[in-house]
Structures are given as structure tokens and as C-alpha cells.
Amino acid sequence: MHRHLGKVVAGAAIAVTATAVMVGVTLPSDASGQEKGAAAGREGGPQGSTAEQSQSGRPQPAVVESAPAQGKKGTGRDPLTGDEMKRAEQLALTRGFRDSSENVTGGKGPQQLATDLAELSPEEAAEAAPPRRAEVSYYDYKGDSYVTKTVDLDSGKVVETDTQHGVQPPPTRDEAREAARLLIADKLGDGLKRDYKDATGRALTGPDQLTVTGFVYRVDEENAGPAALADCGTHRCIRLFTKVVNGQWIDTRQMVIDLSARTVHRLG
Template identity: 85%
Template sequence: MHRHLGKVVAGAAIAVTATAVMVGVTLPSDASGQEKGAAAGRDGGPQSSTAEQGGSARQQSAVVESAPVQGKTGTGRDPLTDDEMKRAEQIALGRNLRDSGENVTGGKGPQRLAVDLAELSPEEVAQADPPRRAEVSYYDYKDDAYVIKTVDLASGKVADTETQHGVQPPPSRDEAREAARLLIADKLGDGLKRDYKDATSRALTGPDQLTVTGFVYRVDEENAGPAALADCGKHRCVRLFTRVVNGQWIDTRQLVIDLSDRTVHRLG
């Protein structure tokens, strides 16, 4: 099954304010660190198949990892079971990309986004026992690529791989947390730290002290943006709704964190 990755829509533009001050912000009832869409599925991890090489080099490098134990499976259009998700992740995350990919913190392997039940073709919908496939999606910070691998759960093989650049699915919880960490460490995060201190009488030293929700920021024909953020869209850039844990909201929406080059910028 081919999935058109261009259908993933970046987060809507949000009005900004002049300084990072405490405000009352009303979020959608489902805002929880992820948006609906590509990142709204269960966290998963993915990967690409190993490239073939010629001659004896191919014989030496073609080490095939056995598929993980099948475990508990669902039927029909039942949601993926925990066992199916784990199995899909292990199959999708082949050795090649696990070694060459890069996650949001710069570690090995691509950034996990989601594991979802794959859509069926019109012909498959009418079948009494349609195939069960999982779509494992991730973002590879090595080359700013959004990738979806479709795993056939019955055969234990990757059935399809799609890769696109310039497509930005909503950020995962881990990505929002890393964006908050970069903001706190940056000079532009001083306003956030002052407001946190005012609200709690404690110093803000890390993202675990906050509840954060990330939204994609991109520059395009409808949003020219400042010159310093011209790469947002090709790069993975986010804005944050930031809140003291179980406390007040602190408005940081005027700040943009470029996760690809790990820099922080101010709008306006």
C-alpha cells in the first residue's frame, strides 16, 4: 500500500506575543504533546532495508536478522496489539538505518513517531480476512527525511518504504521535550525561566519541570517568516505551548526551535 506523505499537514499558524509572559491558554481537549495525524498513533520505531552489494562483499554483509516472535495478534481491523507493534518496529528498523539514521538528540537510529494499522486497498476491504499490515513512521535527522515503512505482519517482511523531504508531521512527545530542553539552555529561554521562577519560586533547569505541546512551524508561500528561519519546512522546526506542571501556562509561542540544527529563534 502506498501512502501519499504529502497529505500530512503541518500545524496551523498561531498568533504570537511580544514577550514570554504567563497567560491563560485554552488548548483543544486532545492536545497532549502530539497532534492528530501522522504522530497521533502509538509510538513506534522504524527502518529501511539493507542495500545489496555485489560479489563476496554481499555474501559477507548480507546478515539477515530473523523476524521477532509473532506474539498476540489481532484480527481484521482490530487495533494493533502491543505484540504486533513491537514486532513491526523490530522488522521495520533494519540494521542499515539503525546504524546510519539519527534521532532528535543526535543518537543512533531514526526518531520514532508512530505505529499504525495500515489502510486497505478497495479490493482488500471486501475480503473476509484482509491482511494486517502496520505502518511504522519516523523522522531521520541525518538527512531530514520523513519515512513510512509498511510491514506485512503475516510474512514478517517490509512490504513498502516511502521517503520524502520537506514533509513535516506533528512532533512527537520526545521531540517536544527536546525542543524545551534546547529552549531552556538558550539565552532566548531567559524569559521562560524568569516566568517559571515567578510562578513556582524555583529555578527551571530541565524539561521535566514543564508540560509541553509541540506544533510544526514552517516557512512557505503563506508564511514568509524571518530570514533566519528560511529553512523551516526543510528543517524540523517547532513552537511550544509551555506550562508549569499542574500549574500556569507560560507563553513561548513567539520562539521557534529548529531541531535539525539545534538553534532557537524569535519571531518578529
């Protein structure tokens, strides 16, 4: 097969070069400069909804939305049921939070990351019927913040909101797909597109043609990184492992996509 680097790269011995290279590799467990999250400061309590504006510009009375139905409930430390997850997510995404935040594509509303059963205090854990709370986590691209909302599933209330900066949890599938889309559209994605064409005979036009996995990339005291990526860690930056669907791996590990700034950079 023709190689755009002028040499065949076999097995896991990968030559790091200026373009993407098709290789047969096993997906590594760590692809980031530093892949970790550290606790930061806490802010405020639950965020309420904001008043709508009328055509005259005067605020209208806020509309209080009723809590979604309980649905099927778990007990004790049972995993959250589908109904509980849906209820928690609806309660956590208040109108004010939705209107003031942005997702990975720049659309209204935060990027949802995960919904998990909240931990109990030792006193609560000893109770015969401990409370059921869910933690719904988001990344708000508008403020580059990691937001966790704790929902009491019995009362239907958000009981705590934790906002942190500089914390970068693993990216979701949607974030990895958006990173791939940005890479494909950028000039630095030309090598990826050429190698995809070599592997399949078809043009690469979008992320649906690839299997992608994203890993956080951050710059800190342990990983200096190039000057162009100095904001990574504060910004949400990821590296990608890309694979032709049902086909070969294409090495794009030298590329870093800053999802916050929507820019693409090359390491080295």
C-alpha cells in the first residue's frame, strides 16, 4: 500500500512524522499529556431559572416547571434506574443553566457527561432507608467549567451545585466525534484524509466514517507542552485515536484539538 510518509510502518513501531500514518496498533491506555482531574474551588448552590423577556423588553414572571414523574425507583445502593436517570437529568438542567451555557458544538445548553448515583455520608449509609441522590455532571464550554449538580430524587430538588475550573474529565463520544470533525475540516487533517483514501478508496468527509476515541490532553508543571497549547487544561483539549470503521488504525496522536477554542494543533 502506498504510504504518504515514504515508508511502511509495521506493527506497533510507529514513526512520528508530519502526517497521519496507517498502523496496526493496540489502543493505549493513556494518550494524554496528563490525564487527570483535580478538585478545585466550589461555588454557590443550585441555579434557578431565569425570567423570560417579553417583546417590550420587560421581564415576565418566571414559570416554575413541575418535577418529572418518579417512575421506577431503586432502593438503597441499587444503580440508578432508567427512570431515575431521566428524572435527575430533567431536574438538573434548569432553564437558567440551559440558557447560560454552551455544549461542544456551541449550541445552547451544557455538554452532559454522566449521571451517577451520589455517595452517602457514613451516617446516611447506616440508615435503613438511605436517601437516593443522583449526580449529573456537565462541561460548560461557555465558561470552561466542570459542573456537577446533585439531585434529591425523593424531593425533586437540586440540593447542591459544584462548579470547578481546570478539571478535565474524560471526553464523551460526542466530544470525540466533534474533535474528529474539526480535525477533518482543518489543513492539519490532510494526512488523515489521504491515508483514509489509501485504505478505503473513498474520500473522508466526516467523523461517521471513523471509529474515534478521545483522551484528555493538558499542559501543567508535569507536561510543559508547546506554547500554542498553553491553555490546554483550562481549555478542553483532546487527542484522538482514529480507526477506519471495521478497518485499519490511522495514527493521529500528534494532533491536539482544542475544543474550547475550536482549533487544531500539532505536537512537536
